Amino acid sequence: MPSIQKFPDMGNELTSRSVDxxxxxxxxxxxxxxxxxxxxxxxxxxxxxxxxxxxxxxxxxxxxxxxxxxxxxxxxxFVPKSFLEKEEGHAEGFAKECAVVTHYRLKADPNQKGKLIVDPEAKLEEELIVRPTSEAIxxxxxxxxxxxxxxxxxxxxxxxxxxxxxxxxxxxxxxxxxxxxxxxxxxxxxxxxxxxxxxxxxxxxxxxxxxxxxxxxxxxxxxxxxxxxxxxxxxxxxxxxxxxxxxxxxxxxxxxxxxxxxxxxxxxxxxxxxxxxxxxxxxxxxxxxxxxxxxSDDEGLVLPPKIAPLQAVIVPIYKGQEQKALVDEKVHGIMASLKAAGISVKYDDSDNARPGWKFAEYEMKGVPVRVAIGPKDIENGVVEIARRDTKEKKSVPSEGVAEYIKALLDEIQQNLYSRALAFRDASITEVNSWDEFKKAISEKGGFVSAHWDGTGETEEKIKEETKATIRCIPLNNKLESGTCVFSGKPSQQRVLFAQAY
RNA sequence: CGGGGCGUAGCGUAGCCCGGUUAUCGCGCCUGGUUUGGGACCAGGAGGUCGCAAGUUCGAAUCUUGCCGCCCCGACCA
The missing domain is CATH 3.30.930.10 (Bira Bifunctional Protein; Domain 2)
Known part of the structure; x- marks a missing residue:
């Protein structure tokens, strides 16, 4: 039996990423x-x-x-409408999406019992805008x-x-x-x-x-x-x-x-x-x-340890109350050491769900580390530790488990970053022609690094044709002479395009 | 605002075409018991203005009309 096992492939109610x-x-x-x-x-x-x-x-x-x-x-x-008007560009930018307060009172509807209507007597002299941002106020x-x-x-x-x-x-x-x-x-x-x-x-x-x-x-x-x-x-x-x-x-x-x-x-x-x-x-x-x-993945959320609401969860495994008491005692010691190490942890000994259900539940919620403890573990002086990011689990000595988990949390944090970084870096495509550009945007996705002539018109046209926008001109961008991928005009640097949320 | 979908118990659903006792099933929930190493099982139980309104009819979840709400895709944007 391998010391590191992968989680079994469980059916769950999540739509998979590849489907939708x-x-x-x-x-x-x-x-x-x-x-x-x-x-x-x-x-x-x-x-x-x-x-x-x-x-x-x-x-x-x-x-x-x-x-x-x-x-x-x-x-x-609330922002008085006149305040919002003061900076012109700002006003234009937000006007289309403002919620506006025009009245300050309701009253009983004289025609329909139990209904309320806006009291026409209570109209504000100046409308108040619910802040879309607060520069004005x-x-x-x-x-x-x-x-x-x-x-x-x-x-x-x-x-x-x-x-x-x-x-x-x-x-x-x-x-x-x-x-x-x-x-x-x-x-x-x-x-x-x-x-x-x-x-x-x-x-x-x-x-x-x-x-x-x-x-x-x-x-x-x-x-x-x-x-x-x-x-x-x-x-x-x-x-x-x-x-x-x-x-x-x-x-x-x-x-x-x-x-x-x-x-x-x-x-x-x-x-x-x-x-x-x-x-x-x-x-x-x-x-x-x-x-x-x-x-996250098709099993649920995956949360980085540094901001996860819960960094570790402990699930007891037992048959009967005597074993439960035994496990409880062991867990209380481990809980104390985890808390002392600054790890946020929950002991889920609720009796209305069995271990397998709890495993799936905490995977869905993205808890970085799961600890399972049963009689066999206690006998062998180990606990079972499962990490959410790689879906691996293995037994480790219960002695020093707090230090182990602390280090594991750091490793998970690092692994999530590395994984995302590798994906991000592999998703930046340099292109030098309009055909390459369109192909990269529509087939590969991610960032496309391309020369741009610096005009808003070109930017607009590229957006119309490909739905890609210029996400940014990177700070400390390398200067490099080239020609605009769309217009063919001269350009001094590449910028990053992508379809965006 | 256009296109699509949905609305029946907390969630997911059957029934709707072709109207007819008490609205189906699963999950969840409650009670009791057995269970507990990857989504347990048995028995009993509670839970419903079938989105709303009007109409047709002896009778409407089901047919007609109108309305409302939400979700998804697009136009706008952080």
Whole structure:
């Protein structure tokens, strides 16, 4: 008998990736217990397991923001329409997808008992927009907070919900309401603001790569893909298993657009009035969608140990109460050592499901490590340890099991990253002709690295023909003379195209 | 907004064409018992405005009309 065994191939209710990738994704979210559809179109319920995952991500990001000098605050959900209008590009960018509050009261319907109607008497003088993002309401406040260079830089983050009335929604990837963080900073100089926007991009990349085990490409967006109101948009782009790219985070250099729109000036040391320079940056619950699509398989979720709500689960195996007591005792010792080692662990000794059912359940939920302990193990001084990422299991001595699992969790984290990186790197195709381009996009998927003439028109036409967009111009991109893959015009560098979420 | 699909118990479904006692089956749930090394079994039990409304009919889950909701694919986007 080999010391390492593969899990048996179990039937489950998941649609397999190869049959219907979109359905596989939905099944995973629902059956993995991350979220549910809600009664409101386009909005989802984030269930405890999914929220625990978000909390872990949030806690780590929050720590990173604070380490880089940011503080948290909270601004209103509602933005007066006139505020949103102030920065023109911004207003145009979001107008199409805003939820609007027009009244502040309901009343009993005089014609239908038990029904409520909007009270026409309670119309707001000025409509309130449910924030699609908070630049407008925040910059209105910053105007009063910033007077002198001594007030700068102002480094504020907020954790909040926002609403964007999307035509078509998908669990976590695009919902009408979602949770995110948005950083909004003000600086004395353009250089400092750019440095901030880049710094936060690196923070995001660090988080996504080291905690979510998901490699990203850092870059800047083309003018077409830029955030409404920004001078430069930085992004991190990740690759999903179906070969589509997903923007995992963005950071914007806003120039003085918002300072001018909201009249935010400061006095320099030389006693001169200057407009401040701004950035904003955000990541959202969309990251959960990225996580799911990056690592999971046909057996269920696969979660990286560093952010998994549960890192290990222990399943007892026994016949009768005497054995159960024996196993319990052994498990309690192991639990204590795992907890002491900082591992989050659950002992599932519920009697309403048998071991096999529990195994499948925790595989579906993506718990990185499973420990099974039965009388035979106790007799032999071992425990059975199964790892979710490779679906392997083997017996290891129960002595020192905490250290073993700790090391295993690190190895799983590393393995998930390596696996995703290998896939990502194998999915970047360099092409030099339009035929190669089309073939790569339609047949292989992934990123296509190609010369582009730098015009928005070419970008648009490529999108029309292939549905591929320019995901980014990588940071520190290698300069290389060539000709645009579409127009044949001269180009100085390659950019990355892909079909995207 | 276009195209497709679906709406019957918590979930998945049969029945609908061709109207007729008490609406089918499985999972799950409750009670008791036996079980427990990869999704256990036996016995008993609870659970339903058949999406909503109107119509046809002696009689509607089933036929007609209207409406509502959700999902998937596309146009818009993080």
């Amino acid at each position: 990738y979109a359905q596989w994704y939905n099944d995973l979210i629902l059956k993995g217990g991350l979220a549910d559809y809600s009664a409101v179109r386009g909005c989802m319920v984030i269930k405890p397991y999914g929220y625990a995952l978000w909390e872990n991500m949030k806690d780590e990001l929050d720590r990173m923001f604070k380490e880089t000098g940011h503080v948290n605050a909270y601004f209103p959900l 925040i910059w209105n406040a910053y105007k009063d907070w910033i007077q002198s260079y001594r007030d700068l830089p102002l480094l504020i983050n907020q954790w909040a919900n926002v609403v964007r009335w999307e035509m078509r929604t998908r669990l976590f990837l695009r919902t009408a309401e979602f949770l995110w963080q948005e950083g909004h900073t003000a600086h004395a100089t353009s250089e400092e603001a750019i440095e901030e926007a880049e710094k936060m991009l690196h923070v995001y990349a660090d988080f996504v790569e080291n905690y979510m085990a998901l490699p990203v490409i850092k870059g800047v967006k083309t003018p077409n893909e830029r955030f409404a109101g920004a001078l430069e948009t930085y992004c991190i782009e990740a690759l999903m298993q179906d070969g589509k790219a997903l923007q995992a985070g963005t950071s914007h250099f806003l120039g003085q657009n918002f300072a001018k729109a909201f009249d935010v000036k400061y006095l320099t040391k030389e006693n001169k009035q200057e407009f401040v320079w701004a950035t904003s940056w955000g990541v959202s619950t969309r990251l959960i969608g990225a996580l799911v699509m990056a690592h």
